[in-house]
Amino acid sequence: MDVIAWRRQLHQRPELGFLEYRTASVVAEHLEGLGFDVRVGERVLDREARLGVPEDTESEWRAAVEEGYSRAALDHMRGGMTGVVARLDGNRPGPTTAIRADLDALPIREAATDHLPSAAGFVSERPGVMHACGHDGHVAIGLELAHRLASRDFPGSVRLIFQPAEEGLRGARAMAIPENLDGVDDLYTFHLGMGAPSGAVFGGVHGSLASTKLRATFRGRAAHAGLAPETGRNALLAAAHATLAVHALVQHGTADTRVNVGSFVAPGTTNVIAPLAELRLEVRASETAACEDLEARTRAALDAAAAMFGVSCEVETTGKAPSVVCDPELVRHVAEVATGVPGVDRADALLHDGGSDDASWLIDAVRDAGGRGTYLVVGSDLPSGHHSDRFDLDERSLTIAVDLLERLVRDPASRGRSPLR
Amino acid sequence: MDVIAWRRQLHQRPELGFLEYRTASVVAEHLEGLGFDVRVGERVLDREARLGVPEDTESEWRAAVEEGYSRAALDHMRGGMTGVVARLDGNRPGPTTAIRADLDALPIREAATDHLPSAAGFVSERPGVMHACGHDGHVAIGLELAHRLASRDFPGSVRLIFQPAEEGLRGARAMAIPENLDGVDDLYTFHLGMGAPSGAVFGGVHGSLASTKLRATFRGRAAHAGLAPETGRNALLAAAHATLAVHALVQHGTADTRVNVGSFVAPGTTNVIAPLAELRLEVRASETAACEDLEARTRAALDAAAAMFGVSCEVETTGKAPSVVCDPELVRHVAEVATGVPGVDRADALLHDGGSDDASWLIDAVRDAGGRGTYLVVGSDLPSGHHSDRFDLDERSLTIAVDLLERLVRDPASRGRSPLR
Amino acid sequence: MDVIAWRRQLHQRPELGFLEYRTASVVAEHLEGLGFDVRVGERVLDREARLGVPEDTESEWRAAVEEGYSRAALDHMRGGMTGVVARLDGNRPGPTTAIRADLDALPIREAATDHLPSAAGFVSERPGVMHACGHDGHVAIGLELAHRLASRDFPGSVRLIFQPAEEGLRGARAMAIPENLDGVDDLYTFHLGMGAPSGAVFGGVHGSLASTKLRATFRGRAAHAGLAPETGRNALLAAAHATLAVHALVQHGTADTRVNVGSFVAPGTTNVIAPLAELRLEVRASETAACEDLEARTRAALDAAAAMFGVSCEVETTGKAPSVVCDPELVRHVAEVATGVPGVDRADALLHDGGSDDASWLIDAVRDAGGRGTYLVVGSDLPSGHHSDRFDLDERSLTIAVDLLERLVRDPASRGRSPLR
Amino acid sequence: MDVIAWRRQLHQRPELGFLEYRTASVVAEHLEGLGFDVRVGERVLDREARLGVPEDTESEWRAAVEEGYSRAALDHMRGGMTGVVARLDGNRPGPTTAIRADLDALPIREAATDHLPSAAGFVSERPGVMHACGHDGHVAIGLELAHRLASRDFPGSVRLIFQPAEEGLRGARAMAIPENLDGVDDLYTFHLGMGAPSGAVFGGVHGSLASTKLRATFRGRAAHAGLAPETGRNALLAAAHATLAVHALVQHGTADTRVNVGSFVAPGTTNVIAPLAELRLEVRASETAACEDLEARTRAALDAAAAMFGVSCEVETTGKAPSVVCDPELVRHVAEVATGVPGVDRADALLHDGGSDDASWLIDAVRDAGGRGTYLVVGSDLPSGHHSDRFDLDERSLTIAVDLLERLVRDPASRGRSPLR
Helix, strand or coil: CCHHHHHHHHHHCCCCCCCCHHHHHHHHHHHHHCCCEEEEHHHCCCHHHCCCCCCCHHHHHHHHHHCCCCHHHHHHHCCCCCCEEEEEECCEEEEEEEEEEECCCECCCCCCCCCHHHHCCCCCCCCCCECCCCHHHHHHHHHHHHHHHCCCCCEEEEEEEEECCCCCCCCHHHHCCHHHHCCCCEEEEEEECCCCCCCEEEEEEECCCEEEEEEEEEECECCECCCCHHHCECHHHHHHHHHHHHHHCCCCCCCCEEEEEEEEEECCCCCECCCEEEEEEEEEECCHHHHHHHHHHHHHHHHHHHHHCCCEEEEEEEEEECCCCCCHHHHHHHHHHHHCCCCCCEEEEEEECCCCCCHHHHHHHHHHCCCEEEEEEECCCCCCCCCCCCCCCCCHHHHHHHHHHHHHHHCCCCCCCCCCC | CCHHHHHHHHHHCCCCCCCCHHHHHHHHHHHHHCCCEEEEHHHCCCHHHCCCCCCCHHHHHHHHHHCCCCHHHHHHHCCCCCCEEEEEECCEEEEEEEEEEECCCECCCCCCCCCHHHHCCCCCCCCCCECCCCHHHHHHHHHHHHHHHCCCCCEEEEEEEEECCCCCCCCHHHHCCHHHHCCCCEEEEEEECCCCCCCEEEEEEECCCEEEEEEEEEECECCECCCCHHHCECHHHHHHHHHHHHHCCCCCCCCCEEEEEEEEEECCCCCECCCEEEEEEEEEECCHHHHHHHHHHHHHHHHHHHHHCCCEEEEEEEEEECCCCCCHHHHHHHHHHHHCCCCCCEEEEEEECCCCCCHHHHHHHHHHCCCEEEEEEECCCCCCCCCCCCCCCCCHHHHHHHHHHHHHHHCCCCCCCCCCC | CCHHHHHHHHHHCCCCCCCCHHHHHHHHHHHHHCCCEEEEHHHCCCHHHCCCCCCCHHHHHHHHHHCCCCHHHHHHHCCCCCCEEEEEECCEEEEEEEEEEECCCECCCCCCCCCHHHHCCCCCCCCCCECCCCHHHHHHHHHHHHHHHCCCCCEEEEEEEEECCCCCCCCHHHHCCHHHHCCCCEEEEEEECCCCCCCEEEEEEECCCEEEEEEEEEECECCECCCCHHHCECHHHHHHHHHHHHHHCCCCCCCCEEEEEEEEEECCCCCECCCEEEEEEEEEECCHHHHHHHHHHHHHHHHHHHHHCCCEEEEEEEEEECCCCCCHHHHHHHHHHHHCCCCCCEEEEEEECCCCCCHHHHHHHHHHCCCEEEEEEECCCCCCCCCCCCCCCCCHHHHHHHHHHHHHHHCCCCCCCCCCC | CCHHHHHHHHHHCCCCCCCCHHHHHHHHHHHHHCCCEEEEHHHCCCHHHCCCCCCCHHHHHHHHHHCCCCHHHHHHHCCCCCCEEEEEECCEEEEEEEEEEECCCECCCCCCCCCHHHHCCCCCCCCCCECCCCHHHHHHHHHHHHHHHCCCCCEEEEEEEEECCCCCCCCHHHHCCHHHHCCCCEEEEEEECCCCCCCEEEEEEECCCEEEEEEEEEECECCECCCCHHHCECHHHHHHHHHHHHHCCCCCCCCCEEEEEEEEEECCCCCECCCEEEEEEEEEECCHHHHHHHHHHHHHHHHHHHHHCCCEEEEEEEEEECCCCCCHHHHHHHHHHHHCCCCCCEEEEEEECCCCCCHHHHHHHHHHCCCEEEEEEECCCCCCCCCCCCCCCCCHHHHHHHHHHHHHHHCCCCCCCCCCC
């Protein structure tokens, strides 16, 4: 299958974060067939470092088993351990180049008309789940790239990292471990689209925001609101105060910052003091340190709001990532290499990106170990924006991305840090 | 069937407010068979005066039709018009006595063990719906009473009012119309239990709270919380401010007052300015005028909270009732008559009741037209409180109630206001 | 001087709570002259139990010394210890009867026209301080009563307690000590006016509210609001949250309750994060236990609001009193004795009083030690209400009060608890 | 007198905004003496466009009259109209160059030790008022510059603008009128210090924030907090809600924004519902349009908070300025000219300034009429920061500033727009 065929097959079978059992199994099986050293699940993910793991990891795992996906792979992935790392040595000395693709889809019901997937008959087969951010393309690019590199005609070594649960900034932290990144010289994380048109390539991004996503659960005590209100402990009022307090903490002199309480759910009846309220919120900052400071003050405010009404507050981190900081030399190298890729009519250094991607965990880990990393963007005309129910890619960008990444492996930026290579 | 058999049958088939198609049909059919002049649905309910009508009145109506309930009655009740009024003249002159029973059940999943309905095999057949306040008993009492009065051996005239949707204070206002209450001299509304033990009867209540229940829906505008927060209009923040404002309005010097925001639902995602939030709240006061004042100031605060964030606010009254004020002479009469009822070992004047019942609409309407009304209580030992999933009645109290009401009809408090009678 | 002359002289020289140096000196000197055993200042006040002591106790003390008031008394009162207790034994056995009068005036500028003090030329000589609650009358009654009792023609023993700082509920707690109350059988605290007309006497009150008054000081850290807001710690925002939280705690099922943040002062400039904010607030309840519960939850909310913004919060009790609970037998006795007092045309048991008086500390202490106490009211037509700048008494009520108290001493309710008496 | 002598004399006689009667009189008299065409008061200020005019303009005016300052000038300045514009034509054709200096001091009590003014004996003679921002230097520079230009040996025409009330952004708007700015080709506004060291000159600033300062007065209705809270209308609660709402509005995607409620004053007593509360607040943004948007939403929130509690809200603009936007060519010209000034060791283009100055009104008005403007900075080592009570200038910077401005007049950036010149 070529990259477009892969992409369309994957588009039909989207899976949410930490539930990518089928996708990861297909990836693992295919790369093993090509001769890669493939490791999955518990061998490539730090179980405790995952964030926001959903509750239905077991039922989805059983479904995947019943549908006949590779049991060898699935046995390692049980419990939402849906990552894959595939390694291959080239036929001559050189650096270690790593490439990361993300596996997950979004909880969106795909439109039935007015976009290529519907016209060409490859819309999602899973109601309410959709590849609306292009990760189907990312995985297809990884698979096609593996195919091209299988001949081992490249210097050094290559490592393909397929990560679960990028949406919500939940999966990368668990893969940013020495087992996966040890010895990596150059790490390329990438994204299609991002507002850049087809034919454009950017070597990196700037302006990305560090972010932490939290779920705060306030638990108080119910009471009859008419007869004995003083015996209740009002979780709803605590959450309302927490909401206003968090929004008053945002201002910052040295970074661009944001907070948002995006969800407030305290379902109850009018005549009962609400015993339970749940907030979902996020903090963001253009500097990681400012984001940490804002998160710390936000957590203190959540706890204090609970104390204000005598209720408890449990705060869970459901997603988190530092800001993406790209290595300038790698950015330059990508832009240079991109110039020679067919179909590329603009190769530039940095794209402004006001969003967040947990690829930053991997880039930071590689940098901390002495390597370099970037987050490159391959432009793609989008008829409808990311996360919309009519999202689609310009499929020509898939080939550009494969060509670019192949060249980056064959013509590496680094000589490699190991003298033996 | 006797009153206990009726109660058990009704207990198995509970229906929520304004969806009591089956219950009302059975009542109407039974009373017609006994010779009463029976009017149902649109003939006894003011459609626009109902409060908090649910959305599934049509689907439930169709289900009742398909299950074969009386089409004659159902045709009048379509759209949630589930009330019945049955009239019968006695064989000699006298006053007009009205008695009101409420038809509806609660959205509670009945326990499967540890109470009589489970032991004796008459638990609710409808999952998630339960007669947990004893209205099954109230209806059974009305049916048995009709049976006893069918011989017409009583003075004046009797009117049996079966009202939908007492829970949430939603149905009585629509039945407090001249068509139903014209010429009524004495109105007896009643409740079983209420904390009073089996064998006790109270001629009326005091301390009942006037109450209004509201649903406030705030609608703003979604926006990306990171990229363009200023373009959003934050309904969640408006609702949080509204919540705190409403709770700050409650203090009152001349009445016992309460407010409670019991539900706050703004379900969204962390990275989007919340465009929608819904509050459910109530205000209460021991004086109807204070409740009106509190409601007016609460509505102003809800509107202002919306204006504060540039969002809209729609406020719907989902329930409402004045405080219950019982006629002293009628209270005394009930206590006197109750003394002679077998099984009654304590007959008293007023029970303190810190709750609310929309029977007050009917009592007030009768009083305004020159008649008298009360809200009597027939005690019943309760193994588990009202609105619990193990609620049950002491079935002996059913017979006491029927006996008491029968005597109140046969031995009326009034001579009747009409000289012709 | 007669009681009216005393009252007018005192009216001209009003002093605020804990600054009643001149008034207390005059009282002490006068009573010593009549043969009473007089103790003042540190001998009758628990220094640490005083509440809300002002900052200018030293400068006012020096002024009183310079003005030539009794140095013997003043030396004991330095530092705001402005209480007096005078004892006298009768000429025959009997119980110990105590009577309490309060000494302090209010920070109000007295009107220059339209009331008796201006017409008769005895308005306050101290600008901004005024006897606007009738305590001038209370002290005059105590002085005249002492005069009448000086002959010792009464059974048992009498104790006259002159208390500072009743306004704000600040002084009584410090006088509710065994040294003052040991052996007291019957305690009469009293007030003129209170809405009751001239000629009426009430043996006690009901409905009085327990109350605690607090001052909460939030201290944060200033910062430039434009350049470095995140380095500030916002005391103003903490106080705003505290205000809203406290007002949301008030509802209570078993008592009539109140909270009020009556003062919020955070004076600053627009471009600085406010480092300081002070709230003054009160909680009240018709039951002392409910008041304690409300105070505890209020303090927790104040602390939590501070923690919410990383600021400190210091809470000082500036006033406090339990609710007034009068002994029924003493109430009855007062009403009976009052019947015979010239000028009394209505003698009743209990007056409803929705306010607070710290006489309750003294009554409770006497009760705890086995005695009895009440808070009696001598009616007085008031042309303008308590605490208004045109407040005045009907001076005829002064004589009624003296007559009544004299009879209560001469004809005591108790036989006395000591067998030796 | 030289520039340093002038500065020291002015330092001793500081005056607050719109009260600079003496300073403006001295300026007017001096410049008239030098041959300038001098206009003052109502001839150069739009009375209604002034912001935050204080209440004591009359008493201060009378004091200045009594102290013997120029009655001719004072008669035009009555009511706080304290501006001066002085014009002089050069002896040859050329452009019109305008220079603006600000006159006002700050409400700060100057330190008595540890800075040059105390050591050299020229501290403020007016307790509580101090030139703590260097405007004394600015005025001295203007006076010395006038002296140097009096010979008319320069091309075109010069206009010296002395503006009141820069602090708080209150005075410039009223001087940004055609009468003052018509025909101006190049406008130089300037500031000493600003964090730049002695010897440095910057041709302009960037990063300056547009700002609006508001005073919101909430007026409700007092009531006894215990007896009749529902009859009160709580201004304090309205202001607390307003505070939290305003702080929740600040986030903005396209500009750096700030809000701050810096003062909250509701002085009252604990037992009264607070009838009055005053907030002082500011909004800022790096873009003028964003500031306008934020101000509009802030005003709506203030109004809504009032409506929430049935109180009124009056909002007064007490200060306002757009962000400072400097003309790039003028910036460059200043930097070039500065290179040749003795004592200047660094001449640069733009200094980052995160503050606000209402010079922007004048610059914008000149730009709108076809001219150019900038806000140049002459560095000055500061032993203690702006607005501190030990603030002082490096007096060498005064001479550098005079030299620089003189050269900018003699060697103008523009040829002038009038063909006749």
